[in-house]
Amino acid sequence: MTGFPIFAVRSLLRSAAFTSLTCSVVALPGLAQEPQKMLLVGVDHRVVTSLNGDWHYLVDQPPARGLYAAGGKVRDNGYAMNTHPNISSGPHNEEYDFATAPTLKVPGDWNTQEPTLFRYEGVVWYQRDFDFRPKAGTRTFLHIGAANYKSFVWVNQKRICDHEGGFTPFDCDVTAALKPGTNFVVIAVDSTRDVDGIPSVGIDWFNYGGLTRDVSLVTVPKMFVDDYDVHLKHESSFSAANATTLAGYVHVEGASAGTSVTLRIPEAGIDTTIKTDAEGKASFEVKAKQLTLWSPAQPKLYKVELSTGDDRLTDDIGFRDIRVEGTRILLNGKSIFLQGANMHAEAPYRGGRAYSDEDVKNIFGFLKDLNANFVRLCHYPHDERMEREADREGVMVWSEIPVWQRISYEKPEVYAKATRMVGEMIRRDRNKASVIMWSVSNETPNNPTRTEFLTNLANEARRLDPTRPITSALIGPRPKGNEMVQDDPLMKALDVVGQNQYIGWYEGRPEDADTIHWTFPEKPILMSEFGAEAKYGNHGGKSDRWAEEQQVNVYEHQFAMIQRIPQVRGLIPWVLMDFRSPTRNIPKLQDGYNRKGLISEDGKKKLAFEQFQKVYKEHSVGKAE
Ligand code: GCU
Numbered sequence: 001m002t003g004f005p006i007f008a009v010r011s012l013l014r015s016a017a018f019t020s021l022t023c024s025v026v027a028l029p030g031l032a033q034e035p036q037k038m039l040l041v042g043v044d045h046r047v048v049t050s051l052n053g054d055w056h057y058l059v060d061q062p063p064a065r066g067l068y069a070a071g072g073k074v075r076d077n078g079y080a081m082n083t084h085p086n087i088s089s090g091p092h093n094e095e096y097d098f099a100t101a102p103t104l105k106v107p108g109d110w111n112t113q114e115p116t117l118f119r120y121e122g123v124v125w126y127q128r129d130f131d132f133r134p135k136a137g138t139r140t141f142l143h144i145g146a147a148n149y150k151s152f153v154w155v156n157q158k159r160i161c162d163h164e165g166g167f168t169p170f171d172c173d174v175t176a177a178l179k180p181g182t183n184f185v186v187i188a189v190d191s192t193r194d195v196d197g198i199p200s201v202g203i204d205w206f207n208y209g210g211l212t213r214d215v216s217l218v219t220v221p222k223m224f225v226d227d228y229d230v231h232l233k234h235e236s237s238f239s240a241a242n243a244t245t246l247a248g249y250v251h252v253e254g255a256s257a258g259t260s261v262t263l264r265i266p267e268a269g270i271d272t273t274i275k276t277d278a279e280g281k282a283s284f285e286v287k288a289k290q291l292t293l294w295s296p297a298q299p300k301l302y303k304v305e306l307s308t309g310d311d312r313l314t315d316d317i318g319f320r321d322i323r324v325e326g327t328r329i330l331l332n333g334k335s336i337f338l339q340g341a342n343m344h345a346e347a348p349y350r351g352g353r354a355y356s357d358e359d360v361k362n363i364f365g366f367l368k369d370l371n372a373n374f375v376r377l378c379h380y381p382h383d384e385r386m387e388r389e390a391d392r393e394g395v396m397v398w399s400e401i402p403v404w405q406r407i408s409y410e411k412p413e414v415y416a417k418a419t420r421m422v423g424e425m426i427r428r429d430r431n432k433a434s435v436i437m438w439s440v441s442n443e444t445p446n447n448p449t450r451t452e453f454l455t456n457l458a459n460e461a462r463r464l465d466p467t468r469p470i471t472s473a474l475i476g477p478r479p480k481g482n483e484m485v486q487d488d489p490l491m492k493a494l495d496v497v498g499q500n501q502y503i504g505w506y507e508g509r510p511e512d513a514d515t516i517h518w519t520f521p522e523k524p525i526l527m528s529e530f531g532a533e534a535k536y537g538n539h540g541g542k543s544d545r546w547a548e549e550q551q552v553n554v555y556e557h558q559f560a561m562i563q564r565i566p567q568v569r570g571l572i573p574w575v576l577m578d579f580r581s582p583t584r585n586i587p588k589l590q591d592g593y594n595r596k597g598l599i600s601e602d603g604k605k606k607l608a609f610e611q612f613q614k615v616y617k618e619h620s621v622g623k624a625e
Contacts, residue, residue, distance in 0.1 A: 109208030112352030145213025167380035168424035206580035294318025299394030318433030335624035338570030340374030371616035390434035400439035469495035498528030
């Protein structure tokens with residue numbers, strides 16, 4: 001089978017399949033309230049009141065009348081009221097009662113907690129009480145690490161905020177709604193797929209719903225630090241000798257012009273006071289007495305202390321320089337080769353959305369075992385714990401928003417969502433030294449509407465953070481004989497180009513890779529996805545699809561092909577671990593899992609894991625320059 005023509009066919013097939021098969025498409029109502037301005041940076045370094053634990057839940061199946069009125073408008077007088085039915089004499093409320101309802105753990109997806117909700121995509125209501133003692137001169141925010149996909153928040157029956165996007169945090173000011181004593185919060189989470197959503201309706205990962213990451217109350221003084229950026233100044237060229245200037249800003253919410261902010265980094269000999277401008281922003285450039293730059297070999301993090309008025313905040317930040325020069329990726333001025341893996345935010349062993357320290361430890365344990373220095377967190381921002389661990393462990397990170405294959409590129413409101421998601425991703429993780437590039441999309445159809453959308457989005461990311469390369473994972477091109485000329489116009493907007501290809505699995509035979517000649521522009525190229533499916537424990541010949549030996553064989557031919565592409569600066573096999581996907585339904589082989597992992601979902605290493613472990617140990621595939 002000479003599979004080449006299959007290139008273009010694959011993406012068409014898969015998206016058509018997704019659109020028709022996997023879900024009921026409804027146009028969800030527009031959010032009632034302006035998107036959140038508030039995303040508190042460094043919340044995980046603040047003292048908070050955790051609201052994690054058992055929350056009562058109620059399932060509000062389509063058309064979800066507890067939440068949406070006919071026509072889709074969000075109701076404030078439905079389940080959000082948290083009233084109780086008068087069982088004995090009536091009249092009932094709308095016949096719901098959180099107080100006697102079962103509970104779900106937060107954080108966590110509902111799908112793997114309650115068997116009846118395993119394949120449920122729709123609205124689930126969460127409710128819990130909490131005690132609160134208001135403190136004068138403070139504001140209190142409800143911090144939600146992530147909730148998939150749309151969420152609507154009420155406190156004490158008062159509508160507080162809405163949010164769209166399953167993988168980035170948001171903070172809602174609940175100060176005015178709180179009272180001394182017992183309070184309650186009600187959150188409706190709607191995981192229904194939306195054709196105008198990001199991602200849209202077709203995805204190759206499990207659509208876990210719920211309050212999937214930490215929820216807490218954050219009380220801060222009226223004037224407080226809500227955002228900051230402390231990084232090694234990104235000069236036009238890098239010189240190790242001069243790499244001692246830190247630059248950035250501290251934004252103080254509620255501050256008037258001229259408000260003092262103290263920036264202290266004791267280990268770097270920095271102790272300086274800066275002043276805010278009329279917008280509450282205090283920008284700075286300050287020289288460190290000495291600075292050890294962050295790198296995989298030396299993931300040095302500095303204790304950074306910020307204080308203004310009554311507010312104090314610390315963070316652990318590494319300082320490093322990352323840039324592109326020609327086809328090279330330079331970390332602190334040195335060419336690097338990225339030896340990585342793709343990873344979905346799925347918990348090894350127990351399954352479900354990954355959110356805990358244990359999940360993160362397990363995942364980084366596999367990456368360390370693999371001798372990896374890089375991980376692509378796909379296709380959406382993962383729990384902040386991942387970047388924190390990457391900072392500590394010296395693992396470089398590709399972070400991405402879920403513009404996955406087809407979305408409604410033609411709709412301005414969808415572009416607005418994408419810019420907000422890029423903004424949230426960058427705001428949460430801009431101070432993470434481990435994050436070395438932002439990705440705006442994965443495998444998107446090469447047409448002018450999409451290219452304009454993503455070019456603008458790439459420039460928006462670059463505007464928000466001019467210190468990191470911008471990337472995206474491309475698909476195609478159409479092969480001409482053995483010639484693969486990647487000429488996707490989106491590359492003009494990218495600093496680093498990711499190339500996804502599945503020669504040997506979706507396209508052709510493994511050995512076809514031996515004769516393929518790739519043409520790429522003079523930019524760093526990352527093989528951002530390549531691989532094949534193999535069921536752990538399934539053994540056979542090297543051409544026996546689904547056998548571990550076949551997966552190894554596909555990679556052997558890939559390595560030879562990649563060695564012939566001078567611009568390749570990194571390997572990112574698809575995928576570190578088998579993961580759940582609703583479209584992978586070949587019994588006994590897939591059983592609801594994408595089986596392209598180097599390890600199985602329960603951590604069993606396939607032969608291909610050892611193959612990469614050896615290649616990465618010996619640095620035997622690819623060159624940094
Ligand atoms: C794509 C896509 C992944 C998907 C993979 C696969 O390249 O980016 O999300 O899981 O192919 O088909 O296994």
